[in-house]
Amino acid sequence: MAAKKPAERPNASKEELLKYYRDMLLIRRFEEKAGQLYGMGLIGGFCHLYIGQEAVVVGLEAAAKDGDKRLTSYRDHGHMLACGMDAKGVMAELTGRIGGYSKGKGGSMHMFSKEKHFYGGHGIVGAQVPLGAGLAFADKYKGNDNVTFTYFGDGAANQGQVYETYNMAELWDLPVIFVIENNQYAMGTSVNLLSQSVASVTSVEFTQ
Numbered sequence: 687m688a689a690k691k692p693a694e695r696p697n698a699s700k701e702e703l704l705k706y707y708r709d710m711l712l713i714r715r716f717e718e719k720a721g722q723l724y725g726m727g728l729i730g731g732f733c734h735l736y737i738g739q740e741a742v743v744v745g746l747e748a749a750a751k752d753g754d755k756r757l758t759s760y761r762d763h764g765h766m767l768a769c770g771m772d773a774k775g776v777m778a779e780l781t782g783r784i785g786g787y788s789k790g791k792g793g794s795m796h797m798f799s800k801e802k803h804f805y806g807g808h809g810i811v812g813a814q815v816p817l818g819a820g821l822a823f824a825d826k827y828k829g830n831d832n833v834t835f836t837y838f839g840d841g842a843a844n845q846g847q848v849y850e851t852y853n854m855a856e857l858w859d860l861p862v863i864f865v866i867e868n869n870q871y872a873m874g875t876s877v878n879l880l881s882q883s884v885a886s887v888t889s890v891e892f893t894q
């Protein structure tokens with residue numbers, strides 16, 4: 687295969703690329719193990735896995751700098767590992783132990799790390815979006831150059847509070863990055879299924 691021209695090469699060193707690969711692999715292996723433990727009944731409450739989406743958070747974390755903040759939905763293990771939180775602390779939390787990030791009382795969806803600027807883990811769909819804008823507002827108010835990565839799913843994208851947040855973020859020129867992770871499912875509901883049911887409703891209306 688012909689060598690790529692310099693302009694087409696990724697703007698990252700071999701060491702950096704290997705680090706990104708390791709970060710993605712850590713998430714994949716962690717999630718596989720979490721899935722097994724959940725199946726064995728060793729993880730209480732909910733346990734939403736991030737398998738298949740690893741590159742999203744690892745890619746964005748590659749652009750983050752010290753001081754930047756991040757928060758996400760309930761599908762949060764990958765985000766925690768990618769921002770440098772301790773895998774053992776996350777796993778201890780999943781399995782309800784005192785060494786977990788929320789002392790074993792929060793579980794999969796409710797972990798935080800002030801040190802790594804990770805602000806959850808949110809079970810209410812879309813709730814983290816205005817919170818992310820609030821964190822960005824604080825940074826703007828303080829006059830630093832931090833940004834907040836605010837992740838949410840395609841299923842959250844039509845929440846009213848998300849649109850309100852877009853408006854406020856634009857009006858106040860907030861340093862917030864909205865990341866919509868479009869995995870084609872609103873948790874268990876396929877986008878295709880939804881468009882099929884919309885299409886069938888439309889065709890019923892037309893045939894009447």
Ligand SMILES: Cc1ncc(C[n+]2csc(CCOP(=O)(O)OP(=O)(O)O)c2C)c(N)n1
Nearest residue numbers: 761809810811839840841842869871872873
């Ligand atoms: C306000 C609110 N409404 C409904 C739910 C139930 N619910 C849980 S997950 C989900 C779908 C979210 O889909 P998406 O944002 O695409 O996230 P994904 O699971 O694909 O990561 C819904 C509707 C909820 N948790 N919160």
Ligand SMILES: [Mg+2]
Nearest residue numbers: 839840871872
């Ligand atoms: Mg989704």
